[in-house]
Amino acid sequence: MKRGYKMKVAKAIDDSDALPSNDLFLSRLRWPITKDTLARLQALGKNTARFLTNELIARWINVTYNSYSRFYEGQLRLGLPVSRELIKTQEEIRAIAAGKLALTLYHIILRVTGIRISRNEIKYILIAELEAGNLRLTENVIVLTRKQLKTLIINRFKIPAYFFTGIFEEAGSRRILKETLKDQRLPSYFDSEIEENTHIGRRDYEIVYYRDYTEEGKEIKFRRLVSIEDVTSGDNRPAVILVPGFANNSNCYDLSVRQSMAKDMADSGFWVYLFDPRGMGINKGKFDPLYTVDTLIDFDLPTVLNFVHSRSREKPAVLVGHSMGGIIAENMVLNWNMRKHLNSFQDLTSEQKAYMNQILPPPDQAEENLRQVRAIISLGSPKFFNKMTHAFFPSVLWMNHLSRIFRLQHLPVKDALQFLMRIPVVSDVTQLVLNSDFGDLNFLMNPENHKGHKIFTKIYVDRALESVPLGLGFQFLKAIYNGEGFKRMDQSRFNYSSHLSYFPKDIPIFHFWGSKDPLAPPDNLQYSRHYPHGIKKIYHLESPKDAEKIEITDRRSQVIDFIVEGANHLDLLYGKQAEEIVYPLVKRIINETWGDWSYETASATDATEMAN
Template structure:
């Protein structure tokens, strides 16, 4: 008894000395430096001026780019010079009248919009339009050209054989599509060649990685691969990478924000999967930020259902969101794509004093300004603590002992036979993040008020969970040893509209048998997993014994008895008049895919 008290007192003292005091000191120096830096925002966060631009400035830049392109198109095809200033004013007027759309920071036109601008607004004779249309497609300002002239959606595949990896036969297929703003996005599908058949009705699962992570976080090696574990169960597994990271690394966008992933990247991949699989829905599984993106994408779509009841938003905020949230029919169709969402260690809010890691990352944001970087240098930080002699040895001791709870990745309890797991995860799964993505998270950390949009709508997602779609089941996993998504996040579950809500505390594998997952759609279940750190929710002893069995049950339950045949009957019930010939064609297309 006395020994345990001494151990607890020693542990608390170490935590206070090595974690709390440094966090307070670093936050204090951060606040002081922020106050003397005159270009700061209200929150005292240093950032490139390009991230502080208003919606009007963004529209002006986008209109200016389009105006320059149209100027050269008109000159090349007609020989006449339409003043660029006039073109820009007309484009901005069309955006304000909502006849054309600003998406993120570009304006992409449809054929009809280009024809209207050409013949009605600029009074160019119709005989020139075919040449103008062709030139617009070549210069990639035409939405239709992005869809028709793109590279093949299926462009590469890889085969892993059991003889080589000692585990099984897997096929990884690379796909490519475009977001609604015209940006290229790639993703992968991993399937066990022994467990699936083209065109079958087995579940589809889309894995969404966390902050500063790429999709390799789900497929680190044969030993550490949630993707392959799911594939071995016969699931179709899709791997998402944000632009600028993972297999999208060549498309680096320094001003990418979390809003971009919610509004464009994840919806584009979800819709592409839905389309290619001929209407097969999917289960979203997100770790950390991946769960936040997944939930907020669904929340975005469902806000359209409640649009007339969002009286607490002012007119300017609603005007901005009007340009982002899809029209009602499209939003409802999008929601039909999703069978459920699983969130592993997903935070709803942050507190900068919770852990010394947060003020350190805040300081990295200062370094981006000082050294004029285009990313928050997390890779360099991790390299310094894991590769530099002496520092590396100190890091190993701290991480493996978890002194003062400084290890934000994993606990030694969950990885007793691998004292290098944290190093492997940092080197395989994590990357430096674009400046805008890092800045949005840092804002959330700094003020602790929830997760807000970066645009001028300032929509706080954490305050809008009552508008989440209640017929999409949600499952949250929180680790009691996770400083990045502490169990205090449970308080947000009360705001969801689901009819059935439960909380399970899981300490041993025996507790898994006590969990009841119902077939009802309107359910939310929170799981509090004893002893799990942030990445322990993905890999390690507890993940294998507790989380994986539950994850498989969740996917099985929310998928239900979905089949292509049932999907066809649903189409018929909606009076779409699908014939048996249509169904045979539909089946053949799914098999061919």
Template sequence: MNIATRAKQLRKTAVRFVVNEVPAHLINAGYDAYSRIYKGQLSLGLPVAPELVITQDQIISNAIGKLALTLYHIFFRTTRMMIPREDIKAILHDELEKENIRLTEKVILLTKNELNHIVLSRLSIGKSYLLQIQNEAFRRNILKETLKSNFQPAYFESEVDEKEKNGRGDYETVYYQDFTGEGKEIKFRRMVSMEAVTAGDSNPSVILVPGFANNSDCFDLSNQYSIAKNLADRGRWIYLFDPRGVGVNRGRFDPYYTVDTLIDHDLPTVLNFISSRSRGKPSIILGHSMGGIVSENMMLNWGIRLDFDKLKLSDQKKKALDSALAPKNFARECIEMVKGIISLGSPKCFNKKSHVFFPSALWLNHFSRIFNFSQVPIHEISHLVTQLPVLKNITRFIYNNNIGDLNFLISPDNHKNDKYFIERYLDTATESIPLGLGFQFLKSVYDGKGFKRMDNSSLNYSNHFSFFPETIPLFHFWGGNDWLAPPKNMRYSKFYPHKIKKTYRIETVRDLKKVEIFPEQSQIIDFVIEGANHLDLLYGKTARELVHPLVEKIIDTIWADWSYSSKMQSVQAF
């Protein structure tokens, strides 16, 4: 390193210290001092105001209360008996403790057999009333069997984007809706190139899962910035997943749903829908940022279920996790639905001292309490800093110059021909998100020890990667300049059970030639994309020249020669 280069590096380090590290230290100190005044912030191990957190005990109490009230009216309507609600609550609580009934999400739904047991064995109601009680329970939608008949997956709209209008190709987007096991509606989209696929073909299905405070439009910002269309042009069936409350699911806003909700219910529902509708075709899942966290930890949960006896947790925490995880047969079936997972910039842990963004974000939980927010106002804040005249100029200067590494989204060199990219991205792809979702990330930022579940199990996903299914190939992309998901996260790869483990550092197109993707399922490969920031793994010169070609190579290799005919042959052989 010559003197000029060394001087430039020292100047850059000094600027970062002044404009980034010092403010980060001061904001962290201010946050800690304020939190000591409000000791309740730490009472649950979270940097969260207690009035904004609903505990598992409260969830159980609410679920039992709702079901008990419904059962009270059912019994009175059918038998004219007024059974005290407290008695019904006590029975439901006991059945839940004995694991005879199950809490999922925030509701308790009964099977017909479970209802029969409560009616005949616990309440000693005459058998002559049973059919009337069952019919009334069906009518009031408290039986799981009701969901199978009343809530059917559905296609409800489609649209065509024609080449004459977009100058690129003919694309069809179909809108679907399905329901989780508890009847929560989930909408999502399927995009295909009308020239590249045929109904019933064996081409890959790829599910795209967006990051924190993003909707699925982040994968299709425009013709220029669309990994969705890029993949569709190659004959992939693209499914665009949206979390609750954003994108095509906008308007159904639950302030308390968390990342665990997406992991346990929403993404598995979409995965199962695709597998069922495509007659057993598996999917490759690609997630950016939080999307990778959701995708990986969904698989991790299923792996934990299959080896649950090996899990080392206290009896109380293990019991809580056992009630949340899917049944073993379901987990095994779902693992078979996945051909591989690709995660772009998906962190395993956070360091609140590494960038001024993290302690600044922590203050959101205090502001949420002070201003009584029902959501974390990401979209409103981004609109403010990109639209108000003075703030707009400051924001534009920061992201086009990256003084002191303040720009935690893009590296300006990757977007030299588009000075307004960030403004369009924030306007199109970002949305405000529920408090529960935000607080789960704040918890991880605050303690810096990994990503943990919000239920009573407090399972630290980041400490249990050894349970990840070895048969699912896994590919991590890290931006060399990414402060939100730095390459240091690669240290977790050694804990995965995969037999083949590789790391590639990619700086130029020439480096792509040395990359080897293996046909074996048991592989985990880390790619460090030099010079890339958090969004550069999706957009810009680096994504176009380095990331997208690697993603295509991965899909081609792990999909290999899968076909409906080969699937039938393997089934017949079994």
């Protein structure tokens, strides 16, 4: 990896700057103890506390989890009465999906033709087509294209061609055809509101609510936030899509009037779009316990990006993601570029390639999608997990068993914390724990970064935190357990983290890491060397002055990593370091990577490409 210069500002301290209380204390000691020795003793005490309260506990929980997992596997082998609610195999999922579609096709064929083909026969044909790769599961259902339905009718069901028109019409009305799903559901805006904040030092904002539909016909809602005074319809200002992290909705970017990356960006004249995963934020009520990160990568975020591109007359967007949001944004783009290289993969079997071929968009669509992304900025987005580094990781692994025992449909993250915060004494203890960092147990925030914001954690839990669907949670649990990187949950088992060399080298990437972040530690820097980009640099930021000295360029082929000293996972979004270091730097990156983009230059570029 090409290393950039390491920025550290040394603070010169003379006698007049020294702390009198420490000097007085040291001068009265009978034994000559230097400040350096005292610092070492303090560090030793901190490391000992971390070992006893964090690392030792992490090892113990890992041992108990592994032991119980082996016991549970033994239960299954012995045939003891254990709930199989949450351990469905791919074969079972395929059988359920095929059974549902078989019932619909049975009624369509009988209604249109009068021909009675048994439901089981249709089901077994569909399962065979799935196994052959001719059909695919989408969000645990099968949605057919016209071409696929026609092939089934002719080759498998042996139905005369003069019934085609009637069958297609009936299939469209029953919403099993991909082409009719989006044709019947037009994207639209359904509400808007004005938020006036000039009396408290902010601008006035317009918030517009949009609705669109994924390729598979699933409804997805999202918001646009702009400063009324700073943008004009059809201008050349940057478009930014903010993607929230694990167990978060889009309010994480607009937590309060003061703590709002979204409003800071709007104040800079950006068109800001707030993405909510299905079942969360403004998409609440559309809860799907089985959707995964792959669902967001394949369907939901592409739908919002395509909408923004189309509605803004083909303006590209900068993608900004915190935690899981960065994982979604990067791997979505990686997916599209993989389409070009799928046949050259040496570490995928022919079966895996065939499955990926079903998942990835067609080459022309993938190429068009890539042109819609101007840059990607990720904040604390991990490439892998090490379950031995923090007690949090083995603790959450237990959800794998607890969710089965209690038959949960989601991981009750928000429910649990809100319950604890409603009990008077327990609430105080909970907030005390969340606002302390004894033994480095705090995996979310550095309390030093949030002095004066004692109710920050309560606001965060109430406004931004969400409980997590099982599918989404289990994908992370698998990544934590094996430590091999982030993999797809489907049959391809594709490892995103080990294929970064296939990322498009003309889309710049900027990673922010917190030096105290156990969820996405700077160890993730090792993955940056695998990107194909020409420029790679690392910057260490201790103060706003460090950030100001960094030169951000508009070069396309660059991967830049920033390590924010003393920052924990949420400190990249909230608190002193976010406001003084991260926000200003992110806005500079957006402006520089946007460069001289305009509708005029974009039209000229398109004309040149068509001529060639």
